[in-house]
Amino acid sequence: MTLERLEFDNAYARLPEYFYTRVQPTPRRGTRVLDTSPDCAELLGLEAAGLDDEPLRALMAGEQLLPGMDPLAQKYTGHQFGVYNPALGDGRGLLLGEVRTPHGPLDLHLKGSGQTPYSRFADGQAVLRSSIREYLVSEHLAALGIPTTRALAVAVNDERVQRETVEPGATLLRVAESHVRFGHFEWLAYKGDEDGLQRLADHVIERHRPWLREHETPYAALFEDVVARTAELIARWQAYGFVHAVMNTDNMSILGLTIDYGPYAFLDTYIPDRVPNHTDTEGRYAFDQQAGVALWNLNRLGNALMPLVEREALVSALESFSGQLQQAFGAVMRQRLGLTTPQDDDAELCREWLTLLYQSGADYHRAFRMLSYYDGSEMQRARLAREVPDPSALAQWLERYDARLATEQRTTEERLEAMQAVNPVYVLRTHIAQRAIEAAERGDRDELGLIRECLCRPFTPRPGCEAYEQAPPADEAAVCLSCSS
Template structure:
C-alpha cells in the first residue's frame, strides 16, 4: 500500500508542456552512475505535502540520478532570454536543469526542477552538469533563506554521483532537486517582447495570474495588477536581502523571479564584516551587483520587465507602478531594521539611528550578524559582549542615543530582547562554514551538511554544543571571492 505522503503519490499537471513548442525542448535527464543521496530537507518535503520518513530513498535516488522518472512527469528545458550584466543575451534557457514536472500539492502547484540533469539545446558551451560544491551551496541557501523568512526556492534533496566534473578543478558531480512555485523569470517576458509575440506575451502573463495569483483576476485591470504585484514583491524581497546582509551577486534579469522569489544561487554570500560595497563575485570587477547596488539593480530589472509589457499595459501606468518601488522598499526595510534593533514604534529619527549603526559596524570592521545578536543579548548574563564585537570609541555615543530612543518604547527590556532574538539570527550561512560542509561531503561525510541544514532552518534558536556553527571567520581570513560556478 503506497502511503499518501510518498513520492509516488504526487500528481502532476504540467501546464508548461502545453505552451507552444518553442517555449521549451523536451529533454530526458542524463543518467549519472553512482548517485547517492546526501540529505533530504524536511522543509522541502513539507512543501510537497510529503513526510520525510515516507520518502523511499531508493526511488528518490533513481530520480536524481536520471534513471527513472515519476509517473506523470514530462521533463523539459525552458527557453528564455535576459540581460546579463546589462547586456541583452538572446541565447538563454535551461542549460543544465530540467523542469521534470509541475506537482499539484495542498499548498498549490510546485515545480520539480532537476539541476545538473545534463546538456540541453540551451547549454551553449556548458556541459550540463553540476558540481557538489555549487549544489550544496544552493541546497543550504534555500534552507537559510527560508529560515530567515526570505522568499526563496527550496530543494527537496541533494545527491552526489560518480561523475568527475571540470571547473576550476576536478570536482564530484551532483544533482539538486529544486522546488519552486514557478520558474517563470523576467527573461521569459523579455524573450517574447523581443520576438514581438504579443499574443504569447499576454498568454504568459495570464498564465501567471491564473496559476499563481488568481486573486488578481478579479481586479479591473488584471495585467496591471500583476505588474504591480511583481514590483511590490520584488521591493519587499530586496528589503529583506538588505536587512540580512545577503548579496546575490548575479542579478541578471534571467535570474529574477516573476513571483518575487530568490532564484539561482551562484556566487552569493551573507556578509561577515559589514561592507556596504561587498562584491563576492570575482567576475564582477565593476561592482555592478555589489550589496549597496542591489536596490537600484532590482529597479533597473523591473524597468526592463516593464518595457517588455508595453504591448499590453499603458506606458504611463507602468511608470506609476515603477514609482511605487522605492517607497515600498524603504518602508519594508525600515520595519525590518527597527525590528532588528528592538524598536516597536516608529520615530522620525529612526532612519538616522539605523544608518549610523551600520556606519559604526563598517568603520569598526565589526561582524554584521554577531553585532546584532550581541545587541540582542547585551543585558543577558553570559551573552555576547557588544564591546568585544565592536571595537570603536564611537560605540558608547551610539548606545547613548539608542538608550534614549528606547525610552519611547512601551516594552520592557526582557520582552524587547526576546523579540530581538527572534529576528537576529545566531546561525548564518557563512561562506567558510559552507566550505567546511562541502569538504566533508567530498570526503563522504554528510553529517555536517545535515547538522548545518537543521541549524539554518531555525537560525534564531540557540542550540547547546553548536557554538562552532555560529563562529565568524578569523580576522585575517581573505575576502569572500567566488566564481559563477559556485
C-alpha cells in the same frame, strides 16, 4: 505521503510548445543522496522519513521519473551584466513537473540533469560544490524569512566534471512556486510575440495570482505586484546582509523569489561595497548596488510588457519601487533593533548603527545577535563592546538607543525575546559553506546534516555547534567566488 504518490498538474506544459523543449534527464552514474530537507518535504506533503528510499535516488540519478512527470527545458533570454543575451534557457536543469499541494502548485526542478537545446557549449552538469551551496542557502533564506526557491535534496554522483579543476558531479532537486523569470517575458518581447506575452502573463495570473483576474487592468496589476514583491525581497537581502552577486534579468523571479544561486555571500564585517563574484570587476552587483540593479531589471521587464500595459501604469509602478523598498527595509530593521512602533527618527538611528558597524569593523551578524541580549546592564554593554570595538562611538549610540527604547511599551524581556527571534545565531557564511562542501566531499553526511539543521533553525543556539556561530578567520574573510557551477 511518499514521493510516488505526488500528484502532478503540469500547467507550463500546456503553454505553446515553442515555450520549451521536452527533454529526458541524462542518467548519472553512482548517484547517492547526501541530504534531504524535512522543511521542504513538509511543503510538498511528504514524510521526511521516506525520502532516503530508492525512488528519490533514482529520480535524482535521472534513471526513473515519477508518474505524471513531463520534463521540459524552458526557453528565456535576459540581460547579463547589462547586455542582452538571446541565447539563454534551461541549459542543465529540467522542470520535471508541477505538484499539487494544499499551498498551491509547486515546481519540481532537477538541476544537473544533462544537456538541453539551450546548453550552448556547456556540459549540462552541476558540480557538488555549487550544489551544496545552493541546497543550504535555499533552506537557510527560507528560515530567515527571505522569499526563495527551495531545495528538497542534494545528491553526488560518480561523474567527473571539468571546471577550474575536475570536480564531483551532483544533482539538486529544487522546489519553487514558479521558475518564470523576467527573462521569459524579455524573450517574447524581443521576438515581437505579443500573443505569447499575453499567454505567459495569463499563465502567471491564473496559476499564481488568481485574485488579479478581476482587476480592471490585470497586466498592470501583475507588474505592480512584481515591483512590490521585488522591493520586499531586496529589502530583506539588505537587512540580512545577503549579496546575490549575479542579478541578471534571467536570474530575477516573476514572483519575487531569490533564484539561481551562484557566487553569493553573506557579509561578515559590514562592507557596503562587498563584491563576492570575482568576475564582477566593476562591482555592478555589489551589496550596496542591489536596490539600483533591481530597479534597472524591473525597467527591462516593464519594457517587455509595454504591448500589454499602458506606459503611464508602468512608470507609476516603477516610481513606487524606492518608497516600497525603504518602507520594507525600515520595517525589518526596526524588528532587528527591537522597535515596535515606527517613529520619524528610526531611520537615522538605524543609519548610525550601520555606520558604527562599518567604522568599527564589527561583524554584522554577531553585532546584531549581541544587541539582542542588551538589557542596559554593564555586563551586556561590555559583551556588546567586544563585538563593536569602538567604545566611545558605541556609548554614544547606546545613549540614543536607550532613549528610544524608553518610548516602547514592551518590557525588556519581551523585547529581547522578539529580537532573538529575528537576529540569527547561525548564518551561511562562505567559510561555513566551505566546511559543508568538504564534509560532503568526504561523505560525512552527519556534519552536512548538522549544518543544515543549524541553518534551518538559525535563531536557536545548539549545544556543540559553537563553531558555526563564529566569524571567519582573517584569511578567509571577504573571499571572492567563481561563477562556475
